[in-house]
Amino acid sequence: MTRSALPGLAIATGVLIAGLLLAFTIGRYPVSLAELGHVLFAKISGHRPDASPAVESVILQVRGPRVLAAALVGAALAVAGTAFQGLFRNPLVSPDILGASSGAALGAVIGIFLSLGVLAIQGFAFVGGLLAVAAVYVIGSAVRARDPILVLVLTGVVVGALLGAGVGLVKYLADPYNQLPAMTFWLLGSLAAANASDLLPLFGPVAIGTAVLIALRWRMNVMSLPEEEARSLGVATGPLRVAIVAAATLTTSASVATAGIIGWVGLVVPHLSRSLVGPDFARLLPTAAILGGGYLLLIDTLARTAAEVEIPLGILTAVIGTPFFIWLLASMQRTWS
């Protein structure tokens, strides 16, 4: 590792800054740069803003929280994806590999089915994600096998399929006029409803999970080695694996609970980051967080400004992510062996 991380980190930061600038200045509601400056300056300095209350509420209550939520969700998914790709030593792994998204989806559709409020639906999704991964981990560890990682991934895939069937069943039973559209919209992923009260429940778990992963950065490098080599270097792989999975699941579940299912970010961004700063987790994790935040900000800005009706985030990220994924498959030998 002689390569400097600086140019890569600078590019990632550039993307995030560009994302923030674009996201704050573009939107359905016309806000001039001067008004934006006034309101933000007034917020920081505590003065009365020199803009209409409507503009102030757009910036502080609507666009601001959404921009922050997009950056947080993007960062969370990218960090979780990076951690899982390292842990499973596989470039094709994404944060939902252990069933976090499927569990969250089942929790959310059950919440909608029971006609609960927004907060309860988000709570169900969050808990659903955690429970699903916990179940996968317990089952995966109970199976005695030579390759515990492979068993874990397979268990995740199988349990994910079962939870997917559960989502299908709840949709089938749901009221087709009211609940079914709500479920469909939720599953497509969107930040359209993000508001200030969403930020704390999102920020808390994401910050804790990311902090744990960054604290474990050196050990995560060792975890990328084959199991026997990691053990011979004195790393307790079992407990470390639990910690990594728990931290990554915490960030994934929190972001899925807020934004619904958004695929691809957790798959694409870790690769982009790796090509920018290399595989060392000490550099990779912060870069992935910054780049992920910027990437989802750019996508969300497109989703909310392209038309009067929102384009679901899950659709946009997939449309952009799929060509990248194909390119990745085509060039994998070069980068991973």
Next chain:
Amino acid sequence: MVFSRRTFLGTGAAALLAPRIGHAATVTDATGRALPVPQKVARVFPAGPPAAILLYTLAPDLLLGWPRANRPEECAYMLPDVCARPEVGRITGRGNTANLESVLALKPDLILDVGSASATFVSLAERVQEQTGIPYALLDGRFDATAETYRKLGELTARQAEAEKLARYTDNTLKTIMGRIAAIEPSARPRVYYARGPRGLVTGLGGSINVETIEMLAQNVAGANKGGLGNISIEQLLLWNPDVIVTIDQDFAASVRGDGALASLKAVRDGRVHLSPKMPFGWVDFPPSVNRLIGLWWLAKILYADKFPEDIRAQMRDFYAMFYHRTPDDAQIDHVLAGRD
């Protein structure tokens, strides 16, 4: 066959038609097919919720069952024994849950579908009729075709007189309401946002069946985008800044006043956020059937209070008595008008 003299003399028009019905009378349904009128209709299978409601209002005794079992709260507004009939699933619409063998086992004389006559549903109607050998009538489910649909259903089920009564009420309601607002330029009508979903950010786009009645009376702020249901952003809602918000979601209606992001909306400041009644069937949106007729009065009143001095309570009582066959008491009327489940 025994003909009662009273029936024969009582309904002149029906009596005149009777010999034709006995032989080869046909009704042209929305698919354009000339459907032979069945000799005897005693059991009708509703293909979906709109058909079940329409049939219940005209001839509750013929209804075999419901696409989904009704909840006890809903049955408080309907004939208890009919309301309690079993769940039979649906053949049409989103999510087909009825098994054709169980449809056959119920021995219906007619399968009734009310809704869209697009190619998908026309071919479905033909296929089910071919497979089961039971006449499958697909009637026009558009709101402004309701009176015509009643008359056709009346012919199919030999309930012409009763159908004519409901059709007249429908015609009169539409004529009265549309007549009173006819002089108002479309651009001068209130700009309405229709809010669905717990955060109120799902809305019916232009031409969607969900906002059919709203678009008859007012301007739909989302109307420029054609389509079904769409998700919009809070910013877009602020930009539209509607005069009136109509919602079916109790959570949204309860939280909208305390929501800082929406406080600057004109409709919120003016206190014009209205929660739609929904018992036993929704007044604005779903199921898209005749239940929206009383909703049209309600919408007209909240949109043009000065032009519609009628007492909505009395109108609701009349409508429920005539269409749902049960007169609600005062407490029930309060409950429904408050938009509660």
